[in-house]
Amino acid sequence: MDPSFPVLSLLIFLPLGGALLIALLPGKHTPTHAFWQNTPGTVQQQARWIALGTSLAALIIALVMFIIFDRNADGFQFVDEFAWIDAQSLGFNIGYAFGVDGLSMPLVLLTGVLSVVAVLVSWKIDLRPKEYFVWLLVLETSVLGVFTALDLIFFFLFWELELIPMFLLISIWGSGNRNYSAMKFVLYTVFGSAFMLAGFLVLGSAADTFDIRELRGADLGAAILPAQAIFSFILIAFAIKLPVFPLHTWLPDAHTDAPTAVSVLLAGVLLKMGGYGILRLLFTLMPEVGADADLALAIIGAVSIVYGAIVTIRQTDLKRLIAYSSVSHMGFVLLGVSALGVTGMSGAALQLVTHGLITGMLFVMVGLIYDRTHTRQIGEMRGLIHYMPLLGAGLVFAGLAGLGLPALAGFVAEITIFLGAFGQHEAPVLVSMLGVLLAAGYILWALQRSIFGPRDEKWAGLTDSNHWTEFAAIGALTALIILLGVYPRLVMDLLEQGVTPIVEQIEAVAAMGGGGG
Amino acid sequence: MFWAEHAWILPAIPAIAFLVLFAFGRFLPRGGDFISVGAALTVFILFFFVLESHLDSIAAGLGGIANAGTDWVNFDKFIVRLGFTVDSIAIVMVFVVSTVALMVNLYSTGYLRHHGKPEPRYWWYFAVLSLFVAAMLTLVLADNLLLMFVAWEGVGLCSFLLIGFYYERRSAVEAAKKAFVTTRLGDVGLFIGLILFWRATGSFQISDIIAAAEAGRVNDLPQVMGDGYLTLSTLLVFLGAAGKSAQVPFHVWLPDAMEGPTPVSALIHAATMVVAGVYLVARMLPVFEVAPGASNVVLGVGLTTALLAGIMALGQNDIKRVLAYSTVSQLGFMFVALGVGAVGVAMFHLLTHAFFKACLFLGSGSIIHMTEEQDARRLGGLWWRMPVTATTFIVSSIALAGIPPLSGFFSKDEIFTATLGGANTAVVILLGVAAFLSALYMARLVIITFFGPPKVLAVIRRAREADPIILIPLVFLTVLTFLVGFFAFDQVGRAFGFPGGINSYIYFPEPETFHFHNDIAAVTGTVSLLGFGTAWWFFWGRNSRRAEALRAFQPRLAAIVENKFYFDEAYQWAIDRAVLPLARIVAWFDRMIVNDTGINAPADATRYAAYWLRYHVTGRIPDYALLMVVGVALAGGLAFLLRGG
Secondary structure: OOOOOOHHHHHHHHHHHHHHHHHOOOOOOOOOOOOOOOOHHHHHHHHHHHHHHHHHHHHHHHHHHHHHOOOOOOOOEEEEEEEEEEEHHHOEEEEEEEEEOOOHHHHHHHHHHHHHHHHHHOOOOOOOHHHHHHHHHHHHHHHHHHHHEOEHHHHHHHHHHOHHHHHHHHHHHOOOOHHHHHHHHHHHHHHHHHHHHHHHHHHHHHHOOOEHHHHOOOOOOOOOOOHHHHHHHHHHHHHHHOOOOOOOOHHHHHHHHOOHHHHHHHHHHHHHHHHHHHHHHHHHHOHHHHHHOHHHHHHHHHHHHHHHHHHHHOOOEHHHHHHHHHHHHHHHHHHHHHOOOHHHHHHHHHHHHHHHHHHHHHHHHHHHHHHHHOOOEHHHOOOHHHOOHHHHHHHHHHHHHHOOOOOOHHHHHHHHHHHHHHOOOHHHHHHHHHHHHHHHHHHHHHHHHHOOOOOOHHHOOOOOOOOHHHHHHHHHHHHHHHHHHHOOHHHHHHHHHHHHHHHHHHHHHHHOOOOOO | OHHHHOOOHHHHHHHHHHHHHHHHHHHOHHHHHHHHHHHHHHHHHHHHHHHHHHHHHHHOOOOOOEEEEEEEEEEOOEEEEEEEEEOHHHHHHHHHHHHHHHHHHHHHHHHOEEOOEEOOOHHHHHHHHHHHHHHHHHHHHEOEHHHHHHHHHHHHHHHHHHHOOOOOOHHHHHHHHHHHHHHHHHHHHHHHHHHHHHHHHOOOEHHHHHHHHHOOOOOOOOOOOOHHHHHHHHHHHHHHHHHHOOOOOOOOHHHHHHHOOHHHHHHHHHHOHHHHHHHHHHHOHHHHHHOOOHHHHHHHHHHHHHHHHHHHHHOOOEHHHHHHHHHHHHHHHHHHHHHOOOHHHHHHHHHHHHHHHHHHHHHHHHHHHHHOOOEHHHOOOHHHHOHHHHHHHHHHHHHHHOOOOOHHHHHHHHHHHHHHHHOOHHHHHHHHHHHHHHHHHHHHHHHHHHOOOOOOHHHHHHOOOOOHHHHHHHHHHHHHHHHHHHHHOHHHHHHOOOOOOHHHHHOOOOOOOOOOOHHHHHHHHHHHHHHHHHHHHHHOOHHHHHHHHHHHHOHHHHHHHHOHHHHHHHHHHHHHHHHHHHHHHHHHHHHHHHHHHHHHHHHHHHHHHHHHHHHHOOOOHHHHHHHHHHHHHHHHHHHHHHOOO
């Protein structure tokens, strides 16, 4: 491929283009009917096929990038950049700069996969389908932008852009207390973003650039705030997104009330923006502060793991249960990061990918079951597997992957994190093991009560999974979870390549005697 | 050496069978059961090729140990090999796994049918059975702890799926979950243990860990714990072994696991998976011997289990549950042997136990299949109606009780000999009591099941001999029960090409020959006969009148035995009264304190403040003027104060 071809920009803005195309579809409410007289049904047809085509095209681009990605080169690849605002005289310049490295490439691919899955599980949306798919695709663009931005301002831009589709998707297509949940999600994130923006501005003005590549290793002595304060400001935003205890309470509400596809994307990729940000920004730009904060991060991680697991036990709504288990699983990311070594940080990055797939699949299964039973209450679902063997088996599989069964993806991430973190922080790691044990308990208990048990006649008329879109979504996720579990090197090598410069920087700082500051 | 070096083919075959069955099983005729049976048969045949190449290597003086493999994960300091080892301990296990798996596969094709019609999910049963065999063989052949752990969890998963095979039954689902979570508790210990070993030695390879432990290199880095680190790591590994092998206090899952189909109980919960813990400790025994105190813990746990489970077996009336507690007790015997450092003896008892216990389970399955009854009190008089089942069952019971010349006698006798040499007299006496109990509960079970008058007419009417496909494995296993015991003798071992009897074979670098003492044999034989006699005295005839009298005499004691020392109740209490209430409190804290007070309260406060504050926007100029005056006055006053007037 021609190196100057802006493949990354194409990838990022392709979903936005698809969204625009859907928005321009002549719909039911167009004042002047076109000659083909679109009915609501055909609008739905066209919208979903365009959405599927766009997200598939984006996935293929991401896959091609993944394949031709140079696994031996340092730094960012597929870089697209030009000076966007060049106001050097005023002391700032903002560059349009995007690129991927070993850390972001797997996450970009994950976004591509889960976006396709999200479109597939939304196939039967009939409430305002046009707008629905528009916002879904805008969401994809914003997430891809976050994972590839090399400029703090663009990072922030896409970080904020994601809120708009999320707010609308939850509050229009959600269920339950959806307005409350959507508002809470937005306010919570914006609260964190305010701190993040403040941190970015201080950083940028101190170093005279917003470019992540140039900021790395830059002297922050001129900053108006101490590095610890900047670090904490930015950490607040990422901690909310990840989320960690005690900043997690938006998550169960947003998950429970969001439509299935949005839950999939929320758990699968949006939470990952927090973990990605910690690795990409905090530890890359301020390694010395990060290296000092390792014990605090390990403790917060361990507390999240155990606290999340304990709260999960008592949940009676299946979606809420999965949401709380995410709090527990995201604690592992912090634990891995706190190891400050290649093993632990790669494990943390791998956890982002595997948790995206596994929890994404859990939400897909619960969503598909909910479409049929119209309940997510564990107590009401008994005996479902007799009527829906495929959906039941899928839920069991995803659950087993979630509790860290070896040879499935989650186990590899967990053990890598444990191995990496154990040499640094024994006590938090040992406490976290409790989370592994509790995970077996809450997942199997939930499965036992929800889908197993004697036949229940009230489900007699329900059908098992029967649509190709459902087969495709379940099949793809199952295959990927097994593939990463059996052959983790597929992304592990890339992630290692991605975190190595971060670790080298931390070690360099440590060798200088913790200088900088 | 080809076959010993390519032993990975053995687990690969059932793994492929699993994939085929999983994908196409339900569309194949007979649910594809022939694929599973075929895979098991191939493994059984290939075992002899592996054995031959292994024995050749011993004969050639190469030591009989073959390693092969490739890197699976190779990442930073984290290296895991997909490596396989064939040595004498592995050979014994592969023999057990392949033989019992083949028998159980054959048996299942008859057992999972009613009046010629397969049960629902017949194909799924065989798919999981094949997966189990693949995982079990991987576990046995793995040369490093992490691959073993992966397989370890894999067999646990198959056990979970097969215990819960009848998932219409709430009790089966409950039992499956209990088995998984209880063993998981031990597995977390094993997991921490292997991380500790990895940290000290930088390797998961069992041979590296043993070498490091023997060289005294298993330490934490600042060396604050000294030998404590080694003991801690070793005991954590033992925690996993005890969980899998259902040792007290983790034994509670195994009797409940009897909810699964009976052939599964024979394969997984008697002959193969539950002995994985014994196998793991046997493999790592040099580490246990170096770690101060570790061997004594193994010995203590094994002895406690052998005794307690023997007593619990006495209070059970469900045939399968009696056998389950008996398995727990016999596993305790194996751990005692390991505790005194006798690997060969433990593996020998593992071998003999696998065959007679599998035979007993399959025999009980034959009874359950035909009579649809598994409460021994409602059976009785089956001897005449099911002669083949009864004969094989009784022969296996005698073997279990340890009466010569059946295999159980030899292996148990070896355990006594080893214990006499390696532990104090109290241990030997307590072990003797446990052996007495084994004879007692087996004789009791045999008497009330097969002898005496039939208790329930409908049950005895249904009792007929089962199909040949069910009887052939019974007979085959009974023959093995006769034969394998003689492998204790060096002459027999040499006749088959081994370097000697099983003891000198397994430990052949340091030959440890069979020590058969007439005195010990006489004593253990007498103890077993005494157990039989006691059972006969208490349970023979008249509805076990004497046993009932004994129970009426000590009702409280009887209740404790029948309730299995209240282990299950204690756990249930802990879950209901401690874990769930704690979870409820934390969940309440999460909602009420973190969310409603921490998050919603500031939000509400902001909203109320905004609600009231908007009233200052009145749109009337006099109000604004007033506010302006007040503001200027306040600012002026403040400035005045700050400047210190």
